[in-house]
Amino acid sequence: MPRTSSGRRRAGNVQLTVQYATRARPVPSERSIRTWVQAALRTSARLTVRLVGLPEGRALNRDYRGRDHATNVLTFVHAGRPPYDGDLALCAPVVSREAREQRKDVMAHYAHLTIHGVLHLQGYEHEREPDATAMEKLETRILKRLGFPDPYATQSEHGRHPQ
Secondary structure: OOOOOOOOOOOEEEEEEEEEEOOOOOOOOOOHHHHHHHHHHOOEEEEEEEEEEEHHHHHHHHHHHHOOOOOEEEEEEEEOOOEEEEEEEEHHHHHHHHHHHEEEEEEEEHHHHHHHHHHHHHHOOOOOOOHHHHHHHHHHHHHHOOOOOOOOOOOOOOOOOOO
């Protein structure tokens, strides 16, 4: 794995496409999304990140997860081993609403959810408590390295994972 001058691992080649399919604001720049994706990747990947509105977010969640409501982030894995290949859908209105409700900076929340989705792309899960704990620690460590606070610091034990 390539290393930076500080000794940290660096992701391999990242082919990233960012699509803006919402009028909701604020949304992160392509540059910010690229930074967050690269921070969470351990190897090469091809990834599309699509920022969507409520109707598309709801349709994707309903059609692929059987849940008839928009959720904050969905990860679609096309190749679950390196080089990874997949799509992330971030529902902008949900992300903004959650940030307000949780009294978080909206870009910090976008960073967290992007990293969360990229970790899912690489096989991380949070259905079982040990896996959830490991995933949360990794998310927190990556976010800290990027200058963001611990996203779980002010949340209760119940429902702490992005839906």
